[in-house]
Amino acid sequence: MNLLIRKLGKMVDLIVQQSWFFALFMFLGFVITGSVKNKEDLIEKLVLCLVFWLLDFLFLKKYMTKFLKSLAEKNKSKAE
Structure with a gap:
């Protein structure tokens, strides 16, 4: 079970590291759809x-x- 928790931790780190992709694509979506009309x-x-x-x-x-x-902690208490 410890291995599963480590894998989940690594997945969370990857998601957090890649979260800027969503913001970037959201910005590109605004630009492509024409929501940006001027500099403001x-x-x-x-x-x-x-x-x-x-x-x-x-x-x-x-x-x-x-x-x-x-x-x-839950898994640790179950193991004891």
Whole structure:
């Protein structure tokens, strides 16, 4: 079971490292669909995507780490 938790931890790290992809593609989606009409819109969409990426990175890492620790504690108590 410890191996499973390690694998889940590695998967979480990969997801967090790749979370900037979602923000980048969201920004590209705004540009391609024509939502950006002028420089002000461009800056607004860019800031929106950067804030989204930052929040995604912070909260995903925090809560997934907490979840994995609680899972490890449950498995440890079952083993005893």
